Amino acid sequence: MRLSRGFLPTLKENPAEAQIASHRLMLRAGLIRQTAAGIYAWLPAGLRVLRNIAQIVREEQDAIGAQEVLMPTLQPAELWRRSGRYEAYGPEMLRLTDRHERDLLYGPTNEEMITDLFGQSVRSYRELPQVLYQIHWKFRDEVRPRFGVMRGREFLMKDAYSFDTDPEAAVATYRRMLLAYLRTFQRLGVAAIPMVADAGPIGGNHSHEFIILAPTGESGVFYDGGLEEQDWLSSEIDLADREALAGFFTRVTSLYAATDEKHDEAAWAEVPADRRREGRGIEVGHIFYFGTKYTESMGISVSGADGAPFHPEMGSYGIGVSRLAGAIIEASHDEAGIIWPDAVAPYKAAILNLKPGDAGCDALCERLYGASPDALLLDDRSERAGVKFNDADLMGHPWQVIVGPRGAAAGRVELKRRATGERVELSPEEALERIGLPAVGGPGGHAA
Amino acid sequence: MRLSRGFLPTLKENPAEAQIASHRLMLRAGLIRQTAAGIYAWLPAGLRVLRNIAQIVREEQDAIGAQEVLMPTLQPAELWRRSGRYEAYGPEMLRLTDRHERDLLYGPTNEEMITDLFGQSVRSYRELPQVLYQIHWKFRDEVRPRFGVMRGREFLMKDAYSFDTDPEAAVATYRRMLLAYLRTFQRLGVAAIPMVADAGPIGGNHSHEFIILAPTGESGVFYDGGLEEQDWLSSEIDLADREALAGFFTRVTSLYAATDEKHDEAAWAEVPADRRREGRGIEVGHIFYFGTKYTESMGISVSGADGAPFHPEMGSYGIGVSRLAGAIIEASHDEAGIIWPDAVAPYKAAILNLKPGDAGCDALCERLYGASPDALLLDDRSERAGVKFNDADLMGHPWQVIVGPRGAAAGRVELKRRATGERVELSPEEALERIGLPAVGGPGGHAA
Numbered sequence: 001m002r003l004s005r006g007f008l009p010t011l012k013e014n015p016a017e018a019q020i021a022s023h024r025l026m027l028r029a030g031l032i033r034q035t036a037a038g039i040y041a042w043l044p045a046g047l048r049v050l051r052n053i054a055q056i057v058r059e060e061q062d063a064i065g066a067q068e069v070l071m072p073t074l075q076p077a078e079l080w081r082r083s084g085r086y087e088a089y090g091p092e093m094l095r096l097t098d099r100h101e102r103d104l105l106y107g108p109t110n111e112e113m114i115t116d117l118f119g120q121s122v123r124s125y126r127e128l129p130q131v132l133y134q135i136h137w138k139f140r141d142e143v144r145p146r147f148g149v150m151r152g153r154e155f156l157m158k159d160a161y162s163f164d165t166d167p168e169a170a171v172a173t174y175r176r177m178l179l180a181y182l183r184t185f186q187r188l189g190v191a192a193i194p195m196v197a198d199a200g201p202i203g204g205n206h207s208h209e210f211i212i213l214a215p216t217g218e219s220g221v222f223y224d225g226g227l228e229e230q231d232w233l234s235s236e237i238d239l240a241d242r243e244a245l246a247g248f249f250t251r252v253t254s255l256y257a258a259t260d261e262k263h264d265e266a267a268w269a270e271v272p273a274d275r276r277r278e279g280r281g282i283e284v285g286h287i288f289y290f291g292t293k294y295t296e297s298m299g300i301s302v303s304g305a306d307g308a309p310f311h312p313e314m315g316s317y318g319i320g321v322s323r324l325a326g327a328i329i330e331a332s333h334d335e336a337g338i339i340w341p342d343a344v345a346p347y348k349a350a351i352l353n354l355k356p357g358d359a360g361c362d363a364l365c366e367r368l369y370g371a372s373p374d375a376l377l378l379d380d381r382s383e384r385a386g387v388k389f390n391d392a393d394l395m396g397h398p399w400q401v402i403v404g405p406r407g408a409a410a411g412r413v414e415l416k417r418r419a420t421g422e423r424v425e426l427s428p429e430e431a432l433e434r435i436g437l438p439a440v441g442g443p444g445g446h447a448a
Numbered sequence: 449m450r451l452s453r454g455f456l457p458t459l460k461e462n463p464a465e466a467q468i469a470s471h472r473l474m475l476r477a478g479l480i481r482q483t484a485a486g487i488y489a490w491l492p493a494g495l496r497v498l499r500n501i502a503q504i505v506r507e508e509q510d511a512i513g514a515q516e517v518l519m520p521t522l523q524p525a526e527l528w529r530r531s532g533r534y535e536a537y538g539p540e541m542l543r544l545t546d547r548h549e550r551d552l553l554y555g556p557t558n559e560e561m562i563t564d565l566f567g568q569s570v571r572s573y574r575e576l577p578q579v580l581y582q583i584h585w586k587f588r589d590e591v592r593p594r595f596g597v598m599r600g601r602e603f604l605m606k607d608a609y610s611f612d613t614d615p616e617a618a619v620a621t622y623r624r625m626l627l628a629y630l631r632t633f634q635r636l637g638v639a640a641i642p643m644v645a646d647a648g649p650i651g652g653n654h655s656h657e658f659i660i661l662a663p664t665g666e667s668g669v670f671y672d673g674g675l676e677e678q679d680w681l682s683s684e685i686d687l688a689d690r691e692a693l694a695g696f697f698t699r700v701t702s703l704y705a706a707t708d709e710k711h712d713e714a715a716w717a718e719v720p721a722d723r724r725r726e727g728r729g730i731e732v733g734h735i736f737y738f739g740t741k742y743t744e745s746m747g748i749s750v751s752g753a754d755g756a757p758f759h760p761e762m763g764s765y766g767i768g769v770s771r772l773a774g775a776i777i778e779a780s781h782d783e784a785g786i787i788w789p790d791a792v793a794p795y796k797a798a799i800l801n802l803k804p805g806d807a808g809c810d811a812l813c814e815r816l817y818g819a820s821p822d823a824l825l826l827d828d829r830s831e832r833a834g835v836k837f838n839d840a841d842l843m844g845h846p847w848q849v850i851v852g853p854r855g856a857a858a859g860r861v862e863l864k865r866r867a868t869g870e871r872v873e874l875s876p877e878e879a880l881e882r883i884g885l886p887a888v889g890g891p892g893g894h895a896a
Contacts, residue, residue, distance in 0.1 A: 001515075005513070006515065007515050007517070007578055007580060009568075009569035009570075030569075033565055033569075035519070035520055035523065035524065035527075035561060035564075035565075036520075036522070036523070036524040036550075036552065037550075039520045039522060040520065041517060041518065041519045041561065041565055042517060042518040042519075043517055043565075044515045044516060044517055047516055047517055047518045050518070065453070067449075067454065067455050067492045068492060068495055069455070069490060069491055069492055070489065070490040070495050070498070071483070071489045072483055072484075072487045072488065072489060072585075072602045073521060073585060074487060074554075074587065074602055075483065075484070076483065076484040079483075091547045094544070094546060094547075096542070096544035098542060098589050098601075099539045099540075099542075099589045099591065102484075102485075104484065106522075113483060113489065116483075117481055117483075117489055117491075120457075120481060121455065121457035121478075121481075122457075130455055132455060137520075137521060137585075139522065141546050143547065153546075154520045154521065154522055
């Protein structure tokens, strides 16, 4: 995208309403605009981030055999009356009526609807397990929405639901999902630590929250630093092997991690002092095995191997996709702006043309930009170099390719890594290679 | 996807509530399920269709320089009070209040919100033109929703909005969008004819509906068959050249096309008799240049070349993405089921294993399936061959690869083209090549 043509409105001033870094930076970098309290429009660069996050989430759900569906945002109240949650849910549920005075609600979560869809279609234990998920907008009418997309009212969430024949199968599904989550967050470039959470009526340790460390987090967190050092992407675990899954689960849960709610001082004291990590954290995911709560209350059963009907065992698994856009910034920014992890950045690099109108600068910038116009942002505005440097730092592109008249004449560019500030002079081809983009041809291709 | 594991619930019986072919077939093929009147959940195969359609729409919007954003589904009533449409809109607008008694509405369209976002960010004529679009869910509270996703209440729509300096520039933008629409529908594999529509207060011929011929259509249509014969994908038109755009526009509008509302018998009589096409049609898109209606009513202006502020000229451009899933089926089905155009099919082909358990069939099917597990559906169920044939025809995969024990022993498969019924015996490699999938290796690779 050419910045001169793009709808990428950056702000010079800090917006008064933004109390935390991610909210401030998302407004200033032109990622979002508020349209009502706790409700945001996503501008082009913000939408690219949101979509990058969603795609990684999707790929890791698919990798464990989950199947994507899309449920409507509005649900009939009747469904929630069947489970008993319609009255119980409280004022965070946005209730409404249509022109025929039928009661609807804007889904805050989808256990009821997915259980109903499952019950309409699945008849036999032979069709289990089933794991269904969607990535879609939800609404929770927070009494005091704040912190931008971190605690918004209309938010994008990945919600998955599993159906299994028995508790052992359900626990295996839970463990596969835990692995998918660890891989998802690793790919996103953030450390999200799984912490034992309140397990509800079933008990056991099959409820985990995933928490990103950030000073503005809503909970205190305590964990073993060994959890940050694991490489889940390269660890091969046979998803069909329940023993391998149990071994993996032990490997995760044997390392201490808890929010202040569940903190256990005695267990904490046993963590080697140099591995104790303590701070505040933001919840970006939650996985939960809850058994037959909904299949029972909604009267959903399938026939078992012996012909007798039974209520499938369920779990649900959420990731706050829009919240993650903010949480990643909370975990990765500095005074100058955002520092996007490569995997979620809206553009892989910005090309800064320091002197538009200079034939050498223009030609070299166009050649670089032509390599991957969709992956690159070309700052071709007639602004001072300082403005371009500041905007590029603010927007947080992982790389900046800086093109000035002297360098252009010599066929050289400066490549800056946003995360470290490191700058190095290179040929245009070397710069593209470093960024991970295909090279381009053309007469200047060998000028360096 | 393996059909034995997939959430692809087909129905043998025709659902009583479905009056038209697309609704019946979408329910029977397991693409959608109704969750409330006019509100649907999209099951895995249906979501794949929806996403294929949306991606083609997106690519053609991007190709003319439109930029994607994502606005929230819920909008503050205040915005619509500014334009004067809040009271005017009528009962199709779903109005609601949040816990603080603030008036909200579920957006039926987004002129107000995009105009407001534009006004917050764009200051100068130098930043024009801007074309912004989103692909997102809308709600219109139809008094009598019916025909499945063809006239649903919660529906997925691509809505684009343009901002230009003057009427000439706005008309050029309109013409680029017309071209993008023609290319979009051609890629989708359907004939959608542009018809002059009511132009509203501005007059002129800069309002077109795009209509797919189908007997269940809501309007009568009359058009010159020459419109179906154009190849818009290979016709090169310089998008920056206003004269070229004008020539293209003349080429389109000189061929007669009108709905019954705008039908002109005198002009119709001049169309050569062998090119007259008459029938009923479904509106799947609408483009509209309406000038300063919203920028004026909402008080949005930018500074012109002379320093004086002016109201930008706007247009809006819709495509009914979820409606298209139904409309394509209306235009492309037979007694046995759906006939998906290749570009939107949920799977490129189904592999029918006629004898699961037969070592030769199983090995050959696995080898074929392994070529592209994401693009293929493997019917590995222990069902009779007739059930598999019927379900494959019902689901409408463009190709069926039929694997029986004798063929497997000889290293041969039968390849059936759904649209024509043509069957041909081939080697597995030839079948994959015909479908357009990469070949696979393995010991059986050269058995034929």
